[in-house]
Amino acid sequence: MSDAYEGAMPYRPVVGVVGPTDLVEQIMHLGADLSGDGLEWRLVGVAYEDETEVARELARVEPDLDVCLFAGPLPYDLARKASEIDVPATFIPLSGSALYGALLRAALEDRHDIRRLSVDSIPRREIEDAYTDIGLPIDDVHVLEYQSPDSPAEFVAFHEELYRRGTTTVALTSVRSVAHRLSASGVPVLRTMPTTETIRTALRTAALLGIGNRLEDSQIAIGIVEVPAVAGGPLRTAGDLGYQELRLALHRLLLDEARAMGATVLPRDDHSYHVVATFGSVVAATRDFSVLPFVETARRELGLDVELGIGLGMTARDAEANARTAMSRARGEDGQQSYVVGHDGHVLQLSGRSRTRRATYDDTRIKALDTMARLVDALRDTDGATEAGPVVVDATIVAELLAVTPRTARRLLLSLVELGLAWQMPPLRTPGPGRPRQTYRLLLERFEETDTARA
Known part of the structure; x- marks a missing residue:
């Protein structure tokens, strides 16, 4: 370069x-x-x-x-x-120049009559356009379009039957396994290869x-978490001992929640906080913004209704400005909704407050405990890792142990973090390019306590 x-x-x-x-x-x-x-x-x-x-x-x-x-x-x-x-x-x-290249090779190198051939994968309309461009009739050109991953099962019989009847002189296919089977059965075949x-x-x-x-993943995300009222009454002064204790409890809760998403918590004033993270970590922690961070946990553990506004931006200043816009929007809804304002000004409404969320939390908790139990069993079956001290895994390991996709594994690990059954550890930087490896420590001792209580 x-x-x-x-x-x-x-x-x-x-x-x-x-x-x-x-x-x-x-x-x-x-x-x-x-x-x-x-x-x-x-x-x-x-x-x-x-x-x-x-x-x-x-x-x-x-x-x-x-x-x-x-x-x-x-x-x-x-x-x-x-x-x-x-x-x-x-x-x-596989159309366009790839098709023209295959037709040229068939005509010039192998001397096939390209007016009589069978083609798979490429839409018939594009075949018709190509033959119109080169001035050849298409009456004896037979096409079987690609529709789904099951289509190649029909390609071999399609080409073979036409050639055995003498209708075609050569088959064009984009699928290597189809080309091999046709060649083995004596059917002249060329692969449609990209130029x-x-x-x-x-x-x-x-x-x-x-x-x-x-x-997009590295955009800055800033959330404003604000307590508009305490115990159903007006916000108390900073000198109120009860409020100070509640404020410290909220700060600890935010720190715990933020740790799971690799975020930083900074006091904004006496009754609000900034939570600074990246867009990618927020998307992962909120399951593509389908789950509200902080709000439900604060209500469940502290009995506090907090307001949340999230702003995205390529700079901290832009992200904070958008977070303030999101918070203003939430206040306009009497705190019943939370919003995300993107770097382009696009507004996304997050889930509103609902008393039915408790049932959702209970379902999530049960699923997380079941996931942890399956992981513990799988680890014991492999190499007895649960007896060798701290157990650290990543999405790839969990995917293999539980026979799920890496994306599903990441979601399962985040659910364990949310329930306090795992710690999200600092990402492991690799010497080459690529994303850092994200690892999690499984808190087996906490799982055993919870599982015993559940039993």
Whole structure:
């Protein structure tokens, strides 16, 4: 990369390239020399020999990725069908220049009659457009479009039947396993492969998605937590001993809650606090803003109704200004709602206060205890780790132990943190690029006490 671009990009995203081995090797090789226009990336190959391996291979590295680039719609859909993809994802299109390249190779290199062929995966409309552009009839071109991850099961029979009848001279497929089976049965076949320019465009798109994801996660989030009243009456003065004790209790509660999301708590005045975090940590702690932080815990443990406003911004000043706007909006609703104001001024209303939340909390508590019990059993079954002192795990370990996706594992760990059954430890920085590894210490002694009481 030339000196003119140095420092032009705020972050060098980690791009996971997911696809069959030969295509991943091609993309990795080209990607090393294709950066430009101020963009660079670090590529991580996620290769498979068989389509059934997609989800397993991706799960091994996904926590370290900023974005996934799939080598076509099939691996993309297979990964999504198996589990949720935690990072932005896109795939390389198989039409456009990839289609023209396959047609040229069929006609010039292998001397096939491209007026009589069968094509899978590519929409018929795009085939018709291509043949119109090159001035060839499409009457004897047969198309079976890709609809879902189950579509490749029909591709082999589709191509084979047409060729055996003498209707076609060659098959074009985008699926490597289909190409292998057709070749083994004697059907002339060519794979639709992305061109260099298609790969360049797809890598650039993926890199921009990764940068956007990282910048979004690193936005500053500032929450204002305020106590408008104490014990149903007017706010008492700072000299009131009872209020001071309550204020200290609230401060401790906020510190405990903030620790679980990697946040900092700062007194704002006698009856309010600033909670400073990153956007990514707030999203994780609130389950995509579906759960209110601080509010329910303060009501449940201290009997306090606190007001909450959260502001996002690329700077602390912008985030605080948006937090004040969110708090003003909450006051306008008589404290019955909480709001988030984004860096672009967009307003998101969070869940309102409800007395039915207690039942939700109880359900969450029961599920967390069951999760902890399953973890303890799995750890004992593996290597007796529960007897060897402090037990520290991360989402990858929990995902393997409980046979769930990494995203589900992270949510389960956060629920354990919320219930006081685990501590979120400082992220472990790695020497290379990628996200820090987030670990959690399981509080087995507290679980045993709670489990005994429950029994």
